[in-house]
Amino acid sequence: MKYTVSIEIALPRERVAQLLADPEHLPKWLHGLVLHEPLSGVHGQVGTTSRVVMQMGRQKIECTETITRREPVDLHGIPSESIVHFDREIVGKGMWSAVRERLIQAGPETTLWESESEYRFSGLLTRLVGLLMPAAFRKQSQQHMQDFKAFAEQGEDVREAKR
Known part of the structure; x- marks a missing residue:
């Protein structure tokens, strides 16, 4: 299953990249993040592996995230290229996912965030979930982007919002 979602954020690309990169x-x-801890490497850097635990309703999902691409690589925190790429691979029980993030400067004070996700499932139950609920995955990704936009533009915190 593959899909792409996007959102426009009323901030310069450099600021969006900084906010996304800060653990x-x-x-x-x-929303739902319980734990995100590096197992090896430095958060956000290529090759870094992290343990990620998410709470989805009554179910906790644990997976391993590996950063596979970050371009441009900039040690000063402000990317200079027109597009920032940030890709990761996520592996959990019965699931593999690749997420390719692009931050595109849409204007001097506007950023287009595009996120392309690909999921593969193994095992009968997880394959059924992937086949029967593709819209739910897309909707969840879009919701995370909307939550980030609200945080970045207005300082809203999902921990304080009622769901």
Whole structure:
């Protein structure tokens, strides 16, 4: 299953990249995040592997995230290229996913965030979930982007919002 979602954020691309890259901000916009801890490497850098635990309703999902691409690579925190790429691979029980993020400068104070996701499932139950619920995956990805936009533009914190 593959899909792409996008959202426009009323901030310069450099600021959006900084906010997305800061692990301290993850709980403020990534609803359901219980834990995101690097197992090896430095958060956000290529090759870094992290343990990620998400709470989805009554179910906890644990997976391993590996950063597979980050371009341009910039040690000063401000990318200079017109498009920022940030890709990761996520592996969990019965599931593999690749997420390719692109931050595109749409204007001097506007960023287009495009996220392309690909999922593969193994095992009967997880394959059924993937076949029967593709719209739910897309909707969840779009919701994460909307939550980030609200956090980045207005300082809203999902931990304080009622769901």
